[in-house]
Every structure is written in structure tokens, then in C-alpha cells.
Amino acid sequence: MxxxxxxxxxxxxxxxxxxxxxxxxxxxxxxxxxxxxxxxxxxxxxxxxxxxxxxxxxxxxxxxxxxxxxxxxxxxxxxxxxxxxxxxxxxxxxxxxxxxxxxxxxxxxxxxxxxxxxxxxxxxxxxxxxxxxxxxxxxxxxxxxxxxxxxxxxxxxxxxxxxxxxxxxxxxxxxxxxxxxxxxxxxxxxxxxxxxxxxxxxxxxxxxxxxxxxxxxxxxxxxxxxxxxxxxxxxxxxxxxxxxxxxxxxxxxGSNSPVIVLKDADIAAAVDATVSGAFCAAGQNCLGVQRIYIEKDLYEEFQMRFVEKAGRYVIGDKQSLATDMGPLINEREAERVQQWVEEAIENGAELLTGGERSGAFYKPTVLSNVPSNCKIAIQEIFGPVVLLYEAAHLEEAIDKANQVPYGLQAGIFTRNIESAFKAIQELHVGGIMINDSSDYRIDGMPFGGVKGSxxxxxxxxxxxxxxxxxxxxxxxxxxx
CATH class of the missing domain: 3.40.605.10 (Aldehyde Dehydrogenase; Chain A, domain 1)
Known part of the structure; x- marks a missing residue:
């Protein structure tokens, strides 16, 4: 145009x-x-x-x-x-x-x-x-x-x-x-x-x-x-x-939104929703998925599918219907995201895909094993970066999900109603989406959070x- x-x-x-x-x-x-x-x-x-x-x-x-x-x-x-x-x-x-x-x-x-x-x-x-x-x-x-x-x-x-x-x-x-x-x-x-x-x-x-x-x-x-x-x-x-x-x-x-994926989840639906939730609007979304806690038995398959789908994301001309993701709002923000990712890698995080910047564009990036004291693990990244963590069980995932100063929305993927209600009761957030990513919202619902959100x-x-x-x-x- x-x-x-x-x-x-x-x-x-x-x-x-x-x-x-x-x-x-x-x-x-x-x-x-x-x-x-x-x-x-x-x-x-x-x-x-x-x-x-x-x-x-x-x-x-x-x-x-x-x-x-x-x-x-x-x-x-x-x-x-x-x-x-x-x-x-x-x-x-x-x-x-x-x-x-x-x-x-x-x-x-x-x-x-x-x-x-x-x-x-x-x-x-x-x-x-x-x-x-x-x-x-x-x-x-x-x-x-x-x-x-x-x-x-x-x-x-x-x-x-x-x-x-x-x-x-x-x-x-x-x-x-x-x-x-x-x-x-x-x-x-x-x-x-x-x-x-x-x-x-x-x-x-x-x-x-x-x-x-x-x-x-x-x-x-x-x-x-x-x-x-x-x-x-x-x-x-x-x-x-x-x-x-x-x-x-x-x-x-804003937030640093978590999603929990349990071993009984529909893995295809969970991958589709969390990839979209992490990278829509170049990750510049207060509800965007930033941390994903995957139950141990499902972790390797989920990681493989998630990284593969993230790698297929089409980055480029915003005006093209073929494009999945455009640039960040300016080059300065892209540089900040790059710095946060590099800090995490220097402290032991593993880069699974992405991590590359060209001007204001930053590729969809997936990290694993990010130390909990890294800036990217605590603060809101507001960019196309997501962190994958292995969790031994639901209780560990909930505990780690709550360990940030934000609490806007969260998501959980499970077929078990008891697990869903445990997450509903114990996650410190303003909204929890069952079998959806944290990114789901309609304009008629109450929208807001707790803590720093x-x-x-x-x-x-x-x-x-x-x-x-x-x-x-x-x-x-x-x-x-």
C-alpha cells in the first residue's frame, strides 16, 4: 500500500x-x-x-x-x-x-x-x-x-x-x-x-x-x-x-503470562494456541504467552512441535496476507528484546530457535532452561520470545507460574476437571483460560489482573x- x-x-x-x-x-x-x-x-x-x-x-x-x-x-x-x-x-x-x-x-x-x-x-x-x-x-x-x-x-x-x-x-x-x-x-x-x-x-x-x-x-x-x-x-x-x-x-x-500444559492435554491444540499466543502482534501483547510449563512426560514432544511451528512463522511485509508477524514498534525495542535474550543465554539458557534481529524485526524466539533470576524470566518481555520449562507435576507448575510480580491471565491445557479447578483456585491471576492460551479475551468480560498487572x-x-x-x-x- x-x-x-x-x-x-x-x-x-x-x-x-x-x-x-x-x-x-x-x-x-x-x-x-x-x-x-x-x-x-x-x-x-x-x-x-x-x-x-x-x-x-x-x-x-x-x-x-x-x-x-x-x-x-x-x-x-x-x-x-x-x-x-x-x-x-x-x-x-x-x-x-x-x-x-x-x-x-x-x-x-x-x-x-x-x-x-x-x-x-x-x-x-x-x-x-x-x-x-x-x-x-x-x-x-x-x-x-x-x-x-x-x-x-x-x-x-x-x-x-x-x-x-x-x-x-x-x-x-x-x-x-x-x-x-x-x-x-x-x-x-x-x-x-x-x-x-x-x-x-x-x-x-x-x-x-x-x-x-x-x-x-x-x-x-x-x-x-x-x-x-x-x-x-x-x-x-x-x-x-x-x-x-x-x-x-x-x-x-501488563504481565508475564504463564500457560501450563499437562500430559493429558490435546497437544496439537496446545501447540497451536500457545504459538499464536506468544507471537501475535510480534509478542507486543499484555496477554501474550511468555512462559510455558509442560508436564515432564509430554515435554520433549511439545518442545519439538512448538519449535517446529514457531520456525514456520512467516515474518515480513505487514500489508501482505501471507505474513504472520511484522516488526516491533521500533528498532530500539527490538534491540532491547535482543539484549534480554542474550543475557539469558549468557546465564545458561538454551536457544531453541530464533534469536536474530534485522532492524525492528526480531524472529520468533524460543528459549529453554532460563534461570529464574534472568530479567526475561521475571519481567514482561513485550516481544516475540517464549520460555519453555519442564514441570514434574501440576503443583510445581502452579508454584513457578506464581513466582513473578504480575498476575493478568493464565492458561492451562488438560482434560482433567480436577486439575483445571486446582489451577483456577491457586493461580494468582485475574483470569484463567482452560484449554486456551493466556491470550484469549472477549470484549464483554471483566479484564484486569492482580499484583503488578x-x-x-x-x-x-x-x-x-x-x-x-x-x-x-x-x-x-x-x-x-
Whole structure:
């Protein structure tokens, strides 16, 4: 696909604006310049927040049927311009065109699900007379929007992860200011275009394209911002939590996801799912499979099949339907992955396949016997690398799976229901997939983790709960 270089304005409180300073957007595949966007300043953030205060009032006063229509119309707009959205994702980010198509489909589903959940923001009656002092009183609670939400989104899902914040925010009657990843702002701007075309009133949504070091602190610390929804790395999340002050925080901070494969598993299904889970989006996936614990009797066959399938992965042009995996988001990230792999090998790990870098491309890499103190065994690699371990039994696999500071999702392959439930009870994670890799997710489920994997839950219904507060109403019917 040929891409014409064109500067894109940012969406500031319902207006498309340019700025003198810009941020260049590159295709990580070949380093070509594909666009530029405004470099927002602190003044832009202050203006967005000031306008969002009015936008929050407008959003809260929108009747539910209007919110539903806007969300559905935005989904229809994306559907009508499907190829543009997919090509943009595949140009500015790491995803292949096949992966980009899947992301656009999920974004459409996320917005339609947000529309449906808008009608289900409900409260319930409260039996006040459960207390002696409550006799003669009746009442209920309902949920109200919290106001202005700041959303900070990552590069790896530049459209759908933005939709996962914007959709629930609009469904629940809030205003939202999005700061997309500097590397991949174009998809978020296209999402804003869909909402503009759908008739979203001005000031409810802003998409500000700026550098985090310039505008990030002001956006998350401003007292008018009542919630920060962040998806990204643990260190950045911890910094935001320290600075944000007294406001709601919703954070998905990554993982080092384990999968357990027991000797009674369907080995072909386990290999297929874990190879895909390890290397989709070049491994730049918070749910990506990073560690696999294989029961001893199955280890050699599983390793042979896994390495063989990983070696057949097609790496190359993102725009080709024949390509399985594209580059990492930039060469610097590929170099970091290479360094982590080399450190593990220097400390005794065995390289089974891969381990080669060309620019931002890094071959699917499989390691075994990685020492537990290596960085790659503890931290989130966020690249196409997976570690294979032999486990004597399920108990050992669970124990080792839990020995990292993350706990987002896990997977287990087994035909034994007792083994499955043991893993369900004992793995320290926010979600466990039985006979699936850790990478499985639908947009309607609660999504989040424990330990260093974050706070709160995403998934449309659950994000709406985070973005609203309960208000109690009581009527004293027998006043004197």
C-alpha cells in the first residue's frame, strides 16, 4: 500500500486543530514517514479540561437513547470505512493487515456493546426498614457519571484499546480526554472522526496528540480530572498512581503470562494456541504467552512441535496476507528484546530457535532452561520470545507460574476437571483460560489482573462500573 504523507490535526473538544510543532509518525517496518500530528502543549491540556467541564454536563444530560444512537452510528461509520481503519493500524503500528482487520472488527463490537450496556446502568431499591431507624423510609440508589476521565493508551492496540475507554465513558455520560501513544496516534484520531460523524456533541471528547513528558503530568494531576484510565507499563503506572492524587484509577499494566500444559492435554491444540499466543502482534501483547510449563512426560514432544511451528512463522511485509508477524514498534525495542535474550543465554539458557534481529524485526524466539533470576524470566518481555520449562507435576507448575510480580491471565491445557479447578483456585491471576492460551479475551468480560498487572477491570460493562458512582436516595414518608 502506498501512503501519502499528510499532517493530521488533533481533536480538541470537538474541533480539529493544528499546532506549529509536530510529532512525526513512522512505519516501523521500514522507518518511512507516513504522517505527522500536532505536539500538544500544557495550554492545550488546560483548554481540553476547561471544555470538558462543560462537555461532562452535556454528556450527563444526554438521554440514554441518544448515547446508544451515537455509539451505534460511530460503529457503523467505522464499518463503512473499514479498509481505511485497518490500513492505518497496519501502517503506524506493528500489526499485520490480518491482525489489523481483527482489531477493527473488535472495535466495532466494543462500540456496539457499549451502546447495549448504556441501557443497563441500573441501581436497585434499598430496604431501609432493615434498621429500626429506617422505618417509614423508602429509597434506592442509582449510578451517576463521575465527570472528566483522562485516558492514556498504548501502541499495541491503537484503535480497540481507545474504544475500550471512549465507548464506556460515553455510554455512562462522562467526558473523556484521550492521550494516545505517541508512536500510534492516527487510529485514535480516526476514532474521534467516527464520533464526530455520529453526532457526538462538542466538548465531550478530545484526542490530544502530545508527548507524555510534556502533557502527561498535568493531565493526570489536574483536580478537575476525576479518573485516570491507563494501559501501559508497570513503572509508568506506578508514577501515575503516585502523582494523580485523590481520584479514581483504572490501570492495566501488563504481565508475564504463564500457560501450563499437562500430559493429558490435546497437544496439537496446545501447540497451536500457545504459538499464536506468544507471537501475535510480534509478542507486543499484555496477554501474550511468555512462559510455558509442560508436564515432564509430554515435554520433549511439545518442545519439538512448538519449535517446529514457531520456525514456520512467516515474518515480513505487514500489508501482505501471507505474513504472520511484522516488526516491533521500533528498532530500539527490538534491540532491547535482543539484549534480554542474550543475557539469558549468557546465564545458561538454551536457544531453541530464533534469536536474530534485522532492524525492528526480531524472529520468533524460543528459549529453554532460563534461570529464574534472568530479567526475561521475571519481567514482561513485550516481544516475540517464549520460555519453555519442564514441570514434574501440576503443583510445581502452579508454584513457578506464581513466582513473578504480575498476575493478568493464565492458561492451562488438560482434560482433567480436577486439575483445571486446582489451577483456577491457586493461580494468582485475574483470569484463567482452560484449554486456551493466556491470550484469549472477549470484549464483554471483566479484564484486569492482580499484583503488578493493575487496578480495576476493563471490559465494557465493568469499565462503566469504574466510570460511575452510586448515589443513595432516601424518602422519609412520615415526617412530623
Amino acid at each position: 502506498e501512503t501519502t504523507m499528510q499532517s493530521k490535526p488533533m481533536f480538541l473538544a470537538g474541533r480539529w486543530v493544528q499546532r506549529e510543532e509536530s510529532i512525526e509518525v513512522f512505519d516501523p517496518q521500514d522507518g518511512s514517514l507516513i504522517s505527522s500530528v500536532p505536539a500538544a502543549t500544557e495550554d492545550d491540556v488546560l483548554l481540553a479540561i476547561e471544555e470538558a467541564e462543560e462537555g461532562a454536563k452535556r454528556s450527563a444530560s444526554l438521554p440514554v437513547h441518544a448515547r446508544m444512537r451515537i455509539l451505534n452510528d460511530a460503529a457503523c461509520y467505522i464499518e463503512d470505512h473499514f479498509d481505511l481503519y485497518a490500513e492505518t493500524i497496519a501502517s503506524e503500528g506493528s500489526k499485520t493487515i490480518k491482525e489489523a482487520v481483527s482489531e477493527v472488527m473488535r472495535c466495532i463490537q466494543t462500540l456496539r456493546l457499549s451502546s447495549e450496556e448504556a441501557r443497563r446502568i441500573q441501581g436497585e431499591t434499598i430496604p431501609f426498614d432493615q434498621s429500626e431507624t429506617g422505618e417509614g423510609r423508602v429509597g434506592y440508589y442509582y449510578r451517576f457519571p463521575i465527570g472528566i476521565i483522562a485516558a492514556i493508551t498504548p501502541f499495541n492496540d491503537p484503535l480497540n484499546l481507545v474504544a475500550h475507554k471512549v465507548g464506556p465513558a460515553i455510554a455512562s455520560g462522562n467526558a473523556i480526554i484521550v492521550k494516545p501513544a505517541t508512536a500510534t496516534p492516527l487510529s485514535a484520531l480516526l476514532l474521534a472522526e467516527a464520533f464526530e460523524q455520529a453526532g457526538l456533541p462538542p466538548k465531550i471528547l478530545s484526542v490530544i496528540t502530545g508527548r507524555g513528558g510534556v502533557i502527561g503530568d498535568l493531565l493526570v494531576t489536574h483536580p478537575a480530572v476525576r479518573m485516570v484510565s491507563f494501559t501501559g507499563g508497570l513503572e509508568t503506572g506506578e508514577r501515575i498512581a503516585r502523582k494523580a492524587g485523590l481520584k479514581k484509577l483504572s490501570m492495566e499494566l 493493575g487496578l480495576g477491570r476493563e471490559g465494557v460493562k465493568f469499565a462503566i462500573q469504574e466510570m460511575t458512582e452510586p448515589k443513595v436516595v432516601s424518602f422519609n414518608l412520615f415526617q412530623r
